[in-house]
Amino acid sequence: MLIMHAEHETDRPVLAAITGERRTLLMDAGNSPGHAELFRQELAKRGIKPPELLVLTHWHWDHSFGLSAWQAPVIAHEGTAEALAGLSGRSWSDEDLAELVLAGILSEESVQHIRLEYGESREITVMKPDIVFSSNIAIDLGGVTCELSHVGGDHSADSCFLYIREDNVLFLGDALGPSIYGGPRRYSSTGFLKLLGLAYGYNAQWYVESHGVPMSLAEFRADLAPWERLARIVDVFGHNRERVVLELKDYLQLEELPADLLQGVEYFMAGSK
Missing domain, CATH: 3.60.15.10 (Ribonuclease Z/Hydroxyacylglutathione hydrolase-like)
Incomplete structure (x- = not known):
């Protein structure tokens, strides 16, 4: 290959x-x-x-x-x-x-x-x-x-x-x-x-x-873990952006979300409307 x-x-x-x-x-x-x-x-x-x-x-x-x-x-x-x-x-x-x-x-x-x-x-x-x-x-x-x-x-x-x-x-x-x-x-x-x-x-x-x-299974799971959690939070709280951000910060134990995940929040917000 x-x-x-x-x-x-x-x-x-x-x-x-x-x-x-x-x-x-x-x-x-x-x-x-x-x-x-x-x-x-x-x-x-x-x-x-x-x-x-x-x-x-x-x-x-x-x-x-x-x-x-x-x-x-x-x-x-x-x-x-x-x-x-x-x-x-x-x-x-x-x-x-x-x-x-x-x-x-x-x-x-x-x-x-x-x-x-x-x-x-x-x-x-x-x-x-x-x-x-x-x-x-x-x-x-x-x-x-x-x-x-x-x-x-x-x-x-x-x-x-x-x-x-x-x-x-x-x-x-x-x-x-x-x-x-x-x-x-x-x-x-x-x-x-x-x-x-x-x-x-x-x-x-x-x-x-x-x-x-290319990523190993372990690398792939680690890379997608924050996105999976974000999607699950949106599944629960829908387009309540403030709650989604708060829950994701709590899960990641971060004061501020990195830029890619903040962008991801907007993608999921657009998809939940």
Whole structure:
């Protein structure tokens, strides 16, 4: 297995190549052909053959706009296929991007990243998947089984987990992230806890979020513990922000909450209204 880490300047997510005895599978396509080419070069350096299959964790541009650079059948959830079909044939001009923001399909932040990644020419080809599933699909690479399962969530309704059974590695995509399109970022406390329960249920050795770094199970649980507690507090006290902050401070034994958790409070407040 080869993982290329995320780059935040133009919102490039983690890419991964999983190799079995018969074939190699790529997780996510990259946010552009340029991003895809960098990973292709890394594969070549390590003697890993180009992927024969590609899976998408969800439709968002940073995970799918590199599809045109890969010559492999693409497997994705039916919601991913529908979203990408709706984006095909667009001009990606400044006016077009503004229209997509107005429609709640992209955010201003995503538009800024697209401009940085593609420049002024913005030659973007949106590809649709070749194989579509509705719930889950298992892919045998030869001694290595990849399980792609639809989990949904606030970030994107088509979000999927990819579990590498023999390696005991769970790729979470962005499923645990807040919604980022169509208004202020928001979390549903109940939905977040459900997804977290699903993730913990794998009892994986390694957990990989698309814009983070790989973590052991112990590291992942420690990293998510304050967020889990925050979600449980919101489940009880709803949009009572003052009480939520007070309860979280008490749990963490802090006088002031760190900036990321304060931001998280606002996400959950937006999701509880």
